[in-house]
Structures are given as C-alpha cells and as structure tokens.
Amino acid sequence: MGAEVFAKNKLNPELFDNASGGHRRFMKSARRLWILGALGALAYWLAVPYAKARRQSQLDHVLVSAVEQGDLVSTIKALQNRADPNAHEVFQNSPHGVIDAVQWVFQGGNLVWHDGPVLTAACQSANPVPVAKALLEHGADPNAKDKLGYTALLSCIERDNSELVALLLEHGTNVNARTPDGDTALMRLANNQFSGVKSLPILIAHGAELNSRNDEGKTALKLARDSKHLPAVTILEKAGAKE
Numbered sequence: 001m002g003a004e005v006f007a008k009n010k011l012n013p014e015l016f017d018n019a020s021g022g023h024r025r026f027m028k029s030a031r032r033l034w035i036l037g038a039l040g041a042l043a044y045w046l047a048v049p050y051a052k053a054r055r056q057s058q059l060d061h062v063l064v065s066a067v068e069q070g071d072l073v074s075t076i077k078a079l080q081n082r083a084d085p086n087a088h089e090v091f092q093n094s095p096h097g098v099i100d101a102v103q104w105v106f107q108g109g110n111l112v113w114h115d116g117p118v119l120t121a122a123c124q125s126a127n128p129v130p131v132a133k134a135l136l137e138h139g140a141d142p143n144a145k146d147k148l149g150y151t152a153l154l155s156c157i158e159r160d161n162s163e164l165v166a167l168l169l170e171h172g173t174n175v176n177a178r179t180p181d182g183d184t185a186l187m188r189l190a191n192n193q194f195s196g197v198k199s200l201p202i203l204i205a206h207g208a209e210l211n212s213r214n215d216e217g218k219t220a221l222k223l224a225r226d227s228k229h230l231p232a233v234t235i236l237e238k239a240g241a242k243e
Contacts, residue, residue, distance in 0.1 A: 059084075060083050060087035062074070062078045063078035063083035063087055064087055064088075064118050064121065066078055067122045067135070068089065068121055069125070069126075070126035070131055071127075071131075072127060072130045072131055072134060075131050075135070076134050079135070085135045085139045086118070086119075086139070086140055086141050087118045088115055089118055089120070089121040116146030116147065116150075116155075117141065117144035117145070118135065118140070119132060119136070119141070120144075120146055120151075120152040122135055122152075123152045123153075123155060123164060123168075124155065124156060128161060129163050132152070132164060136168075142168055143173060143174050143177065148179075148180065149180045151173065152168060152173070153168050153169075153173045153174075153185050154178075154179055154183075154184075154188065157185040157188050157189050158188055158189060160196035160197070160198055160199050162199045162202055165202050166202050169206045175206045176212070178214075181215050182216075183214045184208065184209065184214075184220070185199075185203055185208070186200070186203050186210070187214055187223055189203070190220040190223050190224035190227075190229060191220075191226075192229065193228055195232075196231075197229075197235055200232060201235065204235075204239050210236065210239060210240060210241040211242050219241065219242065220232075220241060221233065221236045221237065221241040221242060225243065
C-alpha cells in the first residue's frame, strides 16, 4: 500500500520536461522583449536629438528669412519660438580672384562663399534698427563675425545709419574691431567719400581710436584726406585726429 502511494506521488519526468521547456520558452521571450525594448530606447535616444536639431534648423531658417525681409513681426515670433538669435545666414556668391575660382572648380556647390551672423543680415535689411534691436534683446552676439572677419558694425558702417550704429554700440559692439585689412569702423567711414558723417561723432564718443593705423599704416584722417571726404576730415580734425 505504501509503495503504491509513493509511486503515485513520484515526479513524472515527462511533466518535469514540459515545465522546464515552458520556462526556457518564457525566458527566451523575455530576452526578446528586453532586446526590443533596448533597441526602442536606443532609437528614441538617437531620434530625439535629431528631431530637435531639425526643428531648430527649421526655426533658424524662418528667422533668417524674416530678418532678410526686414519683417519685425515674424522675426519676433521666430525668436519667441526659440530660434537662435546667433543663427547664420549662408549663401553662395560668385568667386572673386584666381584662388576663389580654383576653389570653385574643385569644390563646386559644396563651397560656402558667405556665412555671416543673422545680426549682420538685419543691419543690411530694409528695416535694420527694429530687427537688429529684437535680435540683440534676445541674445544676439554684437561682436559675431562673418566668414570674412567682419562684425555687423564693420559691415554696415558705410551706410551711415547713426541710429543703428548707436544701437550696436550700446549693446556692446567693439567700436575698434578691425577688418582683415586692419580697418576700424572709423576708418571705413572716413575712407568713403560717398558716405555720410552722422555716425562719426557717435563712434568717437564711444571710444573709437582716432590715431590708430591700418595695415597700410594709414590713420582715419589720412584715409579721409586721400579720399577727399572733406566733411569727415573736418570732424576728425576737430576731434584731435592726426595723420
């Protein structure tokens, strides 16, 4: 009797094998789910920064377009949507000189000829002061340079927009920044006889160096005299400039 009971209660090897097989299938499925989850997390981790970068690029494109058109409302809207106030305006120009022409031949459409901060584009737009002010108030770098080494002030000084010049200087633009040829804004304005002179006193009042020299060894007064920019000569002489 006892032997019969013991025999009935013994583990059935077949049942054990079935249970063991079920456990293995469960673990295999669990591993698959874990791998799929890990791959999904990795894909999300990679996709989110890309999506953010793409959205940022689109926002920056909207901002640059609005700035180029002098559209203040669209500029402010883009900035409020977190477009980068230091985004760059990029486009191609025709080559200048032999070196540019050779680069053009070998690099073609991949060569960027102009790459400048959107602030410079604002200063050259049809509505420069309000648009530039909006950018500056949202964090645009007043001393950012384009590919050629020009700040917004250096790029737009010859337009002699005194209100714009004052705005840039009030927001920290370096009044004595230089072009690759060593010219300051004061020199560039003094050297162009077709420019006005309304901005000259503003530059001087903000600390423009009167007697510094460019790479050719010329001061602003020398440049003004050479270019026969007589109104500039008068202002510079009264300010104490020397040749």
